[in-house]
Amino acid sequence: MSNWTIATIILWVLIIAYAGWELVQYFRRKKAATPLENEAFKKDMRRAQIIDVREKDTFNAGHILGARNIPYSQLKQRAGELRKDQPVYLYDDKKTFSYRAAILLKKQGYTDLYVLKNGYSGWDGKIKRKKTFN
Template identity: 80%
Template sequence: MDNWTIVTIILWIGIIAWGIWELIQYFRRKNAATALENDEFKQNMRKAQIVDVRGKDDFDAGHILGARNIPYMQMKQRAGELRKDQPIYLYDDKKTMSYRAALLLKKQGYNDLYVLKDGYEKWDGKIKRKKPIN
């Protein structure tokens, strides 16, 4: 075998291993939280802690009424702000960060975790925007 064949085999093994790892992570994230449609989310949101895991600028531009902002990048440090005895409803723009946040919270002992299925972009309920500075 020449060097290019060995390099190609190593590259393919690396790509396949990475793909398997991503697939495992995908299912771990999916199992960490239950996805809720807009109607289900709205129905019980008054009994839950609503957490927007987007950045502060996105949160200030508009967020679900009653939500608090704990960006995903700060979730590990700020998870203690959340109660373990109440459901936690997570959302972001596309739900990727919500599932990552749910996995992180699950590892820290939180169990009642839910994610807005289609993210904030498809939210049709009440929102709040920070008033623009004139």
């Protein structure tokens, strides 16, 4: 076999492995949390724990009114701050860290997990910004 044939085979194996990994992650995310549109999120947010998993500076720049900031980077240590008997609504800028957070919380025994479908960037509800004094 030529070097090109071996390289092509290796490349295809890597592509198939990556596609398989992405497929597994897709089903893990889907199993961990339910995605919610803005309207459904707004409707039930008063009875839920709203958690912004973005970093503190981003949270302070603007966040959903009523949300608490527990950055994804700290969630493993701070998960005990959340109640397991109430729904947990997660969001970030897109959805990446929200679903990772949901997977982490699922492993720790949380069951009622939801993710804002379009993230904070797609949010059309009330927000709060931290006032800065110059």
